[in-house]
Amino acid sequence: MIEAQxxxxxxxxxxxTNQSVIDAAVHNEVSSTRALFPYLPPYWxxxxxxxxxxxxxxxxxxxxxxxxxxxxxxxxxxxxVAPLTGRTRAAAAAGPPPASALGVVQRExxxxxxEAAVLCSPYPVDSLHNPDAAVAFAxxxxxxxxxxxxxxxxxxxxxxxxxxxxxxxxxxxxERVASHPGFVQVALPIRxxxxxxxxxxxxxWEVIARNNLxxxxxxxxxxxxxxxxxxxxxxxxxxxxxMAGVFATQVTSIVCEGVFDRCPSLKVALLESGFTxxxxxxxxxxxxxxxxxxxxxxxxxxxxxxIREHFRVTVLPLDxxxxxxxxxxxxVEQLGSDDMLMYASHFPRVHAADPEEALIRHLPETLAxxxxxxxxxxxxxx
Amino acid sequence: MVQTLARSxxxxxxxxxxxDGDFHNExxxxxxxxxxxxxxxxxxxxxxxxxxxxxxTYPRFMDHREDARPPSGRVSGSEVGWSAKDYMDPxxxxxxxxxxxxxxxxxxxxxxDAALAxxxxxxxxxxxxxxEPRLRASIACSIENPPAAVAxxxxxxxDKRFVQVQFSGRxxxxxxxxxxWPIYEAAAKHGLHIMSHAFGSYGNPITxxxxxxxxxxxxxxxAQAAQANVVSLxxxxxxxHFPGLKFVSVENGFGWIPSLMWRMDxxxxxxxxxxxxxxxxxxxYFPDHIYMTTQPVEEPxxxxxxxxxxxHFGAMVNNLVFxxxxxxxxxxxxxxxxxxxxxDEIKQKIHYDNGRNLYxx
Numbered sequence: 001m002i003e004a005q006x007x008x009x010x011x012x013x014x015x016x017t018n019q020s021v022i023d024a025a026v027h028n029e030v031s032s033t034r035a036l037f038p039y040l041p042p043y044w045x046x047x048x049x050x051x052x053x054x055x056x057x058x059x060x061x062x063x064x065x066x067x068x069x070x071x072x073x074x075x076x077x078x079x080x081v082a083p084l085t086g087r088t089r090a091a092a093a094a095g096p097p098p099a100s101a102l103g104v105v106q107r108e109x110x111x112x113x114x115e116a117a118v119l120c121s122p123y124p125v126d127s128l129h130n131p132d133a134a135v136a137f138a139x140x141x142x143x144x145x146x147x148x149x150x151x152x153x154x155x156x157x158x159x160x161x162x163x164x165x166x167x168x169x170x171x172x173x174x175e176r177v178a179s180h181p182g183f184v185q186v187a188l189p190i191r192x193x194x195x196x197x198x199x200x201x202x203x204x205w206e207v208i209a210r211n212n213l214x215x216x217x218x219x220x221x222x223x224x225x226x227x228x229x230x231x232x233x234x235x236x237x238x239x240x241x242x243m244a245g246v247f248a249t250q251v252t253s254i255v256c257e258g259v260f261d262r263c264p265s266l267k268v269a270l271l272e273s274g275f276t277x278x279x280x281x282x283x284x285x286x287x288x289x290x291x292x293x294x295x296x297x298x299x300x301x302x303x304x305x306x307i308r309e310h311f312r313v314t315v316l317p318l319d320x321x322x323x324x325x326x327x328x329x330x331x332v333e334q335l336g337s338d339d340m341l342m343y344a345s346h347f348p349r350v351h352a353a354d355p356e357e358a359l360i361r362h363l364p365e366t367l368a369x370x371x372x373x374x375x376x377x378x379x380x381x382x
Numbered sequence: 383m384v385q386t387l388a389r390s391x392x393x394x395x396x397x398x399x400x401x402d403g404d405f406h407n408e409x410x411x412x413x414x415x416x417x418x419x420x421x422x423x424x425x426x427x428x429x430x431x432x433x434x435x436x437x438x439t440y441p442r443f444m445d446h447r448e449d450a451r452p453p454s455g456r457v458s459g460s461e462v463g464w465s466a467k468d469y470m471d472p473x474x475x476x477x478x479x480x481x482x483x484x485x486x487x488x489x490x491x492x493x494x495d496a497a498l499a500x501x502x503x504x505x506x507x508x509x510x511x512x513x514e515p516r517l518r519a520s521i522a523c524s525i526e527n528p529p530a531a532v533a534x535x536x537x538x539x540x541d542k543r544f545v546q547v548q549f550s551g552r553x554x555x556x557x558x559x560x561x562x563w564p565i566y567e568a569a570a571k572h573g574l575h576i577m578s579h580a581f582g583s584y585g586n587p588i589t590x591x592x593x594x595x596x597x598x599x600x601x602x603x604x605a606q607a608a609q610a611n612v613v614s615l616x617x618x619x620x621x622x623h624f625p626g627l628k629f630v631s632v633e634n635g636f637g638w639i640p641s642l643m644w645r646m647d648x649x650x651x652x653x654x655x656x657x658x659x660x661x662x663x664x665x666x667y668f669p670d671h672i673y674m675t676t677q678p679v680e681e682p683x684x685x686x687x688x689x690x691x692x693x694h695f696g697a698m699v700n701n702l703v704f705x706x707x708x709x710x711x712x713x714x715x716x717x718x719x720x721x722x723x724x725x726d727e728i729k730q731k732i733h734y735d736n737g738r739n740l741y742x743x
Contacts, residue, residue, distance in 0.1 A: 067652045194592040195599070227590040228610035229583070229603065231555045234618060237653040238556070241613050241645050242590065245606035249589035252602050257595060276644060280637030280680065280691070285602050287681045291712060292598040295441070304683070319644035321694065330690045331641070336683060352648040 019369065022376040023114040025218070025271045025314050025344035027122050028149065028158075030141060031080035031100035039140035039147075044133065054084050056137065058127035060189070060220025062236055066350065069098035072108055073348030079103050098348030102149050102156070109347050110155055115373070116382050118344075119149060119158040120187050120216050120271055126164050127222035134163035135173065142177050150182030157380060159187035159216050165223065167204045174204075178211040184380045185214040185269065190246050191221025197250075197257030209263035214312075214379055217250060219243055219272035244319075247273040248281045255285070255306045258298040267379055268311050272346050275313040276320070279334035282307055308337040312379050314344035315360075315371070318353035325362050332359070338367050342376045397474045398730065400716055401737030403675035404579070404632050404705035405469075405478035405517070407510050408446070408459035412485070418501035418508075423494060432498070434488040435585030440597035443711075450709035458709040462514050469708045470516060473716050476734070477743050478706075479545060480510055480519040481579050481632065487525050488550060488584055496530040499523045503538050511543045518741060520548040520577055526584055528561060532568040539572035545741045546575040546630060550582030551604050557611040557629075558618030570624045575673075575740070578611055580604035580633035601712075608634035609642050612672060616646065619659045621671045628740070629672055636674040636702060637682075640694035643668055669697035673740055675705035676732060677714040685723040692728070699728055703737045 030036060033055035037045050047053055061068040074094070079101040099105060109117050123141045128134040141161045149156050160183050162170035174186055186208050194200055196217070208215050220243075226232045228242050247270055260266060282304035289296075289303050299306070321327040332341070343355055353359075360368050376382065409415065412432065416424050446457060452464035459465055470478060486502045489495035502522040510517050521544050523531035531547075538544055547569045555561055557578065569576055581604065587593040588603035590610075608631045615621065615629055646664035654660065682688050692698045704720075707713040720729055737743065 065653070066655065190591070192591045195589055195594045196591070198592075198595060221591075223591070225590075225592060226586065228556055228614075229552045229586050229588050229590065229607035230557060230610055230614070231553075231586055233556045233610070233614055234559065235653075235656055237649050237656050238610075238613050238617050240653065241642075241649050242610050244641070244645060245609050246590035248606050249594070249599070249603060250591060252599050253589070253591075253594050256599050274641075274645060276641035277638060279682075279687075280635075280641065281602075281605070283637055283680050283682050284605055284635055284678070286683075287678060288598055288601045292596075292601060294443070295596050295598050317645065317648055319641050319648050321640070321644055322647065327640075327690070327694050330687075330694075334682070334687055334690070350652060352651045 020373045021114050021343060022373040022382060023109055023117040023345050023347070024269070024342040024376040025120050026105055026109055026117045026347045027099060027349065028105065028119045029097040029100040030123050030144065031075065031096050032083035034084045035081040036137070036140040036144055039143040040136055044136045048084060056124045056127045058124050058222035060122050060124065060222065061349065064094055065236065069348050070350050073098035073104060075101035075104050102152055105156065105347070106153065109345060116155050116157065118184060118376070118380055119145070119156060120185065120218050121145065121159060121161050122218060122220055123161050124222045125161055126189050131163065131166050131169060134165065135169050138163050138173050142173065146177070146180055146182065150180065157184045157382070158182055159185040161187050164188055164192055167201050171204055171207045174207050174211065178213060183213065185216040187216050187218060189221025190217045190219060190243065190250055190273070191223050191227055193223045193225055195250060195253035197253030197255070197259055199257065202259070202262065205259050205263050205266060209266040215266065215268045216271050217247070217268060244274055244277045248277060251281065251307060251311065252285060255303045256296050256299060258296065260306050260310050261298045261300070266310060269379065270311060270313045271344065272316060273313060274317045274319050275315060275335065275341060276331050278313065279331060304336065308340065311340065312342055312375060313340050314342050314346070315355045316344060316346050316351045316353070318351065318355055318358050320353055320358055328359060329362060332363070338370055339375055341371045342379070343372050398733065399474050399476040400704060400733050401743065402475050402478035402706050403630070403703040403737055404677060404707050405480055406459050406708065406710060407480040407482050407506065408457050409484055410456040410460040414460070415501040415505045418504040419497060423497045426494060432485040432494070433490050434485065435490065435583065437585065437587070437593060438583055438600070440600055442597040445711060447709045447711055447713060462510050465709070466514055469706070475516060477516050477518060477737065477741070479741065480506060480517055481548065482506060482520065482522055483582070484522060486522040487548065488582060492524060492527040492530060495524040495527060496534065499534050500537070503534065507541065518543050518545045520544070520546045521574065522548055525549050525562065525565065526554050528564040531565045535565070535568040535572060535574070539568070539574060544574065546577040549576065549578040550584065551578060551580040551607050551634070552583035552586045552588065554584040554586070556614030558614030558616070558620050563620070563623070566620060566624050566627055570627050575628045575630050577630040577632055578608065580608070604634045605638050609638055612642065613646065616664050616667045617657055617660070621667050622659065622661050627671065630675070630740070631673065632675045632705060633677060633707060634674070635678060635680060636698065637680040637691055639668070639674070639698065640691065643695060668695065669701065673701045673703060675703050676719060677705040677707040678712060679714055679719045685721055688721045688723055699731055700736055702732050703740055704733045
């Protein structure tokens with residue numbers, strides 16, 4: 001059923017199939033802090049206009065990195081609000097941030113064949129240590145998402161941005177906007193000050209579950225603590241690679257702390273984590289649980305059973321053995337579940353592999369259909 | 383090695399010989415090394431104690447196997463004669479690599495740290511290597527104070543019974559950072575490997591997102607910690623600069639190797655302009671430079687997946703060295719550690735040949 005590959009079209013894989021496709025993660029950026037002015041309290045607008053503070057600056061991807069923006073992912077200048085001065089000169093020269101206008105996502109993602117797209121904003125409110133600023137910007141981004149994205153195109157769903165560094169404020173923000181039908185998920189950075197299973201966050205998990213939202217754990221985060229167990233690496237390339245390890249430890253924490261025993265309906269999406277690390281992680285986790293389960297008596301089943309039931313994973317970055325699709329398929333099989341993988345373009349970011357070409361078209365047809373759309377449809381209730 | 387075997391008490395055994403990459407020579411108490419420590423530091427320890435960065439206390443049930451405790455009642459693994467009788471003889475261990483887990487290498491007081499490292503190494507020479515010729519050892523040194531570490535490596539590095547320089551699982555910085563290069567230079571000069579044993583930290587939590595709550599998490603986490611160190615060693619160009627250097631990852635598992643190689647190559651294909659000093663594709667450094675020990679051996683959900691794992695990193699068959707972790711609570715029994723699905727030929731390599739090649743035995 002899959003149409004022949006066509007050369008040259010590198011927008012999204014969906015253009016290469018006539019199957020139903022849902023894009024489980026598109027990272028919509030705020031075009032400029034000025035775009036949030038209508039949604040910010042006067043106190044912060046005044047700050048932004050009169051002081052050197054121009055909004056959060058610790059973005060999860062280096063602004064001009066070769067992987068931060070695909071061709072055609074930046075809106076035309078007249079599609080967005082004119083920027084505040086204060087963005088770095090290099091960033092300003094590159095044009096508006098990628099994926100910072102609905103029109104771009106409509107053209108490049110929905111226009112290429114996805115029937116729906118789930119937005120997951122990487123706006124780094126977690127980097128704002130001033131809690132009032134964190135709340136103000138999270139609130140503004142969510143109201144901006146409602147007005148500029150959700151209310152304009154029903155094919156687009158979005159994720160609630162929260163100040164994760166202060167869980168009770170994150171809870172309040174979720175409760176403020178959760179009733180909007182366009183919000184299907186809470187966006188949480190995978191890098192946090194404390195492991196996400198910690199009891200600090202149990203109220204947050206409960207409010208996510210109670211509102212039938214998905215917890216979307218996404219690549220990045222700017223919590224101020226180092227991203228590896230040995231401190232700060234020198235290069236972004238390392239941080240990018242090491243992020244898989246942060247995903248793994250968050251999975252460990254969330255299962256160990258009994259989050260799913262407290263919230264049996266909860267689902268967690270790992271976004272831009274890749275998945276090839278997950279089978280070996282389940283093996284080690286199960287083995288250690290067998291030895292040490294008396295420490296966590298509320299974890300009643302092997303960790304891999306919780307993981308298969310409660311976690312969903314997007315396929316990018318597709319860490320694949322070069323020229324060896326068989327080994328990649330063996331790794332998919334090692335997951336032990338057809339329900340976990342979800343296609344996502346992670347537009348506007350650039351990845352080495354095209355998920356359709358490198359993976360999905362090699363899968364058995366039933367599984368391919370689940371990866372392209374059915375797993376995301378079930379997860380997000382689309 | 384044939385001669386060594388012939389001399390050993392194990393010569394009457396018919397079982398195949400074993401080389402063990404993770405054997406713990408334990409202190410019953412810090413007083414065990416007082417004979418090698420200046421009075422000034424003995425007094426210091428009695429008064430002020432040993433002090434590393436705090437933050438890794440978890441309720442847990444035991445460190446050591448009770449069944450390995452010597453009749454004297456001292457800590458399991460703290461008497462060379464008993465460890466030989468209890469473990470090395472019955473399992474026909476031809477060689478075992480001592481990895482001392484002591485306060486050396488993680489002191490906030492650098493002068494104390496250097497003194498402790500020298501004392502630990504002298505204790506190893508006198509109380510382990512001299513009495514038991516089957517043993518080899520790891521050099522304890524002040525990894526966070528490289529000038530002192532270099533001095534210690536130069537002091538004992540000519541003793542060929544030392545085969546590697548010991549790092550904890552979580553140094554203060556990722557292991558490829560320039561800070562540590564003088565240590566690698568000294569190690570390379572003496573033909574020593576760099577070994578990182580799981581656990582132990584210079585203050586960093588075991589996750590990239592803070593301290594977890596339970597010892598179970600602390601025991602799953604070394605796989606992620608080791609990966610960050612491998613990523614750093616390769617990305618910083620350590621193996622380009624020291625082409626003979628080998629990194630031995632102990633007690634961190636090995637199931638993560640294939641996906642890490644794939645991810646590194648994929649990231650490098652997009653971001654190589656950030657690291658133009660790298661001479662090769664990241665995965666190409668693994669066969670020559672990255673070695674792993676077995677314990678805790680991976681337990682895939684289906685037996686054939688173990689063979690897939692071996693195949694996904696083709697050089698695993700040469701770079702994987704058996705380890706028991708004797709006498710710790712989670713040590714692997716050599717008779718049951720490797721899955722039955724592995725061929726006898728591969729088992730022989732893991733149990734013996736790979737260790738012999740890696741450590742020039």
